[in-house]
Amino acid sequence: MTDLSVVIPTYNRLETLRWVIPSLFASDLEAHRYEVIVADSQSDDGTTEYLAEMAALHPHLRHVPGPYSGRAAARNAGIAVAQGTLVLFTDADIIAEPGLLRRHLQAHAASAARGHRRVAVVGMELQVDSIETYERLRDEPYRRRPLHPSRRRRLDWLYFLTGNASVRREDLVELGGFDEHFTGYGHEDLELGFRLIRQGISILYEPGAVNYHWHPVPYDEQRQRMELAGRSTIRFLQKHRSFEAQVKLGATAPSLMLYRVLHRLPRLRRWLERRGERTGLARTLIYQYAYQCGIVAALAERSHSS
Secondary structure, eight states: OEEEEEEEEESSOHHHHHHHHHHHHTOSSOGGGEEEEEEESOOOSSHHHHHHHHHHHOTTEEEEEOOOSSHHHHHHHHHHHOOEEEEEEOOTTEEEOTTHHHHHHHHHHHHHHTTOOSEEEEEEEEEESSHHHHHHHHHOGGGOOOSSOTTOOEEOGGGOOTTSEEEEHHHHHHHTSSOTTOOSSSOHHHHHHHHHHHTTOEEEEEEEEEEEEEOOOOHHHHHHHHHHHHHHHHHHHHHOOOHHHHHHTTOSTGGGHHHHHHHHOHHHHHHHHHHHTTOHHHHHHHHHHHHHHHHHHHHHHHHHHO
């Protein structure tokens, strides 16, 4: 059996896949120890032809197309065909460092040696807005600004982000994989992380497992994403009636204060929206407002349907 299966969901991301796939096959892990599975939601941008070309060079590359309803369904399709003992999740716009796969395997092996076989491992995912930024952070590590400090060893489910996360396939199958009801943007990975923790599976942080997320999102698109994430929050809380999750996902009455203020003060909101394109604080406030709008809209729909 293969040691590691890398699962990548994609849909019409050929431009970035041309960087991602070669980076994975530039791994310093022996080729026979891993495979790369691309779960493709029937792309029509030349992805099929490109993957066929790459598979001729790398026999451990597998193209798994299908009418997937979202990223959760695509990842589950990858899990279903994976031959690896471990499954590493990444995305079609995330470029791997050569040591990424090896460091995930080593982190699992080290944990098993300490008597803890049932763990998930999350690596260091760095955000980049261009190939030039990627190359600079790759070559000059002191410029990196990771989400977590290197000394951190355990993570909460809130940080189980599947751009750089590995889990034993056996545990994924036992948990039923990703919840395919999460068809919009956001939270299918956090929800799986929540179930991992509840099942007694620790989430470990491995800062040596590095990759680079190359997907700059325009201001208006990110606002839309945040609203969709707010809607996914209510889907999450409908499934898991947990006060802890409610607090951490910002769905309590106090955490919705920003929504109430900006909803009642439309002139202030419009001013912040204009400023948000240029100013970090205003942008953060508008993104949070959009997120809370999604929460409020999903709650209203739920109340109306009940």
